[in-house]
Amino acid sequence: MKELPKRYEPQKTEADIYKIWEKSGFFNPDNLDGEPFSIIMPPPNVTGVLHLGHAMEDTIMDIMTRYQRMNGKKALLLPGTDHAAVATQAKVEKLLIADGIKNPREELGREKLLEKIRTYAENSKTTILSQIRKMGTSCDWSRLAYTFDKERSLVVNIVFKKMYEDGLIYRGHRVINWSVKGQSTCSDDELEYVERPAKLYTFKYSKDFPITIATTRPETKLGDTAVAVHPDDKRYQKYIGQTFTVDVGALKPLNIKIISTTEVEKDFGTGALGVTPAHSPIDFAMYEQQKASGDPIDIIQVIGKDGRMTKQAGTNYEGLTVEQAREKFVAYLKENNLLEKEEDIIQNVGTSDRFGDIVESIPMTQWFVDVNKKIPHKNRSLKELMKEAVSSGLNNDDTKKINITPSRFEDTYFSWINNLRDWCISRQVWWGHQIPVWYKDDDIFVGDKSPGDDWVQDPDTLDTWFSSGLWTFSTLGWPEETIDFKTFHPTNWMQMGRDILFFWMARMILMTTYTLDTIPFKNVYIHGMLKDKSGKKFSKSAGNTMDPIDVIAKYGADSLRLSLTTGIAPGNDLKIYPEKIESARNFTTKLWNIGRYINSSADNYTEFTNDTTLSSADAWILSELKRVISQITKDIDEYNFSHASEILRTFTWSYFADWYVEIHKIEKNDAILIHVYKTLLKLWHPFIPFITETIWQEMFDEAKLLMITKYPQSSDFDMQLNENNNFDLIQELITHIRNIRATFKVPTNTNVDITIITSANDYITSQKTLIKKLANVKNITMQKDDSLQKTSASAVFKNVKLYVHLANIIDIDKEKQRLQDEINNTKKYIDNVKKRLASEQFTQKAPAHIVETEKTNLNVAQNKLDKLSENLKNLNI
């Protein structure tokens, strides 16, 4: 056994330990045996550096992976990164603009800009991967993947083609969300709603128009082609079907048709809605509905892709920004006395989450995934597949059912699916998978490569979530039937933040159920968001960010890992702040110092076997350890990482360090001390891998890495525990002495005489040193009383009488009072239990084991009461 250095300095050892692990080859499941267990890492975006959220995810995944690996599984944690299409391009463009390039796309052109983004992405990737290593994440680097590399791009194209041929991907002219700043579409999920003050204008198109309408976007009214009213609305019924021509200054006079739809609420506003098909998704839906019913209305686009008014808006407006046009149109309404009301309201506007500008609704031709169409040969839609996978299991096969932890997110998931509209997958940014579609005149070809000369590829790229959705199988070698794919798919476990539940989890389920007719993962664990001490989200603009790398430099990776996994519950948010990390760091120091104690005092080290003689304290610590192991195994299996580390901490610190180590100073059972310590290193390893592996190697010189030792099982501790285990009675004795000492505030260096009257004189004498040590007692006097019956060791202990004589005690009433209070409380409790046991309703209706428990409780309390009364009586002597 070798000496540990005085202090644990993670900064000096962590990098080396990681290298040893990596070199050993055991991050790679090919070098492991057993049942497969797989986790595919949610790929971080290559938009910069990792934040604390990633650190938490890496920790959770690594705990799971190391735990499974130590339990003899062929464990795979597959790492990767995400090219993050729009997000990355937006980020790089922002940087370029800050560098003085006003319009990167125009000035650099496609190829040069892509090159800049590629360089940025590669740098960012390198940083991220090194950060993942610093966290101690035990992932298999030989299988590293990237959403934008060759293999993954191939999968994207194959799946795109398959969906196209099945008619699930189509090209359509629809109103979509358009970011003027980013010059690209956004899916509905990529919108962030921001509240801001706005004005609501109530007006008429013209003096002789019969219906008043209201709007917050007057400039779009230049493109109105209808007014919608409720079919039952008596005020407007007579106008339904009529068309009015009004001239509001647009290029041509507007033909406004009065249509009816139940979607309009009679009591809201004026009860009538101006319909602008080109610039509102709802209005566009009405436009399509009218078209389908054979009573079409017009569509007029008055806002262009550049965010300015189009020619259709009329010469007065053409070229103006939306804001300018609004002002002008309102001025026009005022001049002509058409404006009836102008009120201030708070409005929710959708902004682009990446570019930050308010999105415009504009009709454009884009690619969509149809979520409602029946899939050929499956007779179900994508929506239905997505529902099945989480409710009954795909194809009603419960082995193909996804379990979501915590389960409440299932409801959120279903309600999201119910409201799901077709998914717009084309983006006008350049960074991403270019749509594998080629055009020549009116011909369309879908495939990897151009089918010949003069074909032009669609310039658009795919939504980044398209490739992310394929992640669980694109990383495992599909479309080839590789060993990896057959072994590790569907993956066992997936974790993610609840913020990307829809973005990502839903898309993975969609893509996998459709493409492979199976599920992407069996279990998904949803974690909450990290917040600072005051409950605010971490963000650069709030200036409250904490860089995980700084934290690691200061406290070590283990402290960070531990602080990110204590006090969390699945799906709930977690607050993180320095005090919490310090507390974790203090624990790692404690664990280290126990090792240093063993260094200094365990000199008769013999291997622990089932024949090792156990003292009562030994038996106690082993039985506690057995209990702890079965508890934490259960906890990790149920993803209660926080609870597992909490009880392990209590055991390590309060039971092992504060009790057993103190006892060892007297009893010196080295075999047990070391055995328990080594077991603890194994149990802690998934949570704090660096320090445990460091101690393991430095102290014990083991040939085998701690990382691949067998995880302790509670059955390992099924030895015959001594029936005459009196440890709890000694504990009681000591606690009692401590109580008395505390009541009278006796300093340690004051001589205390204790007289213990017992028939088991010899046994107590043998424990005298222990009692002295743990109760801070200087002298113990023994007095034999043979009148006490000696039947067995435990019975002897129950007959212990304890007298405490303290010098200079004046206030004996204080101790009497304390005892009296405790007696009263116990009496009250006994009364309650008795009452419950006496009640027929209880004994008849409560389950038998509860009744039994209550009876035991009653006995325990009764014994306690006897003991307390006796102590009180003794105090009167």
Added chain:
RNA sequence: GCACGCUUAGCUCAGUUGGUUAGAGCACUUCGUUUACACCGAAGGGGUCGUGAGUUCGAGUCUCUCAGCGUGUACCA
């Protein structure tokens, strides 16, 4: 508007099919400690589990009401 979540000790939070006298960490009080550890030890105080009702032999846990906070989502004519 709708949905979901939260409300437990001064603070941050656990509390798993309802079942011992409701827990932890930090903070606090008192006492101690220089030989594994002050990044320490012992003892202690502190909670009508947000409000009000209900179901039950039994409710922090289940149901309903209300209040405060948070998140998501829709509408926004």
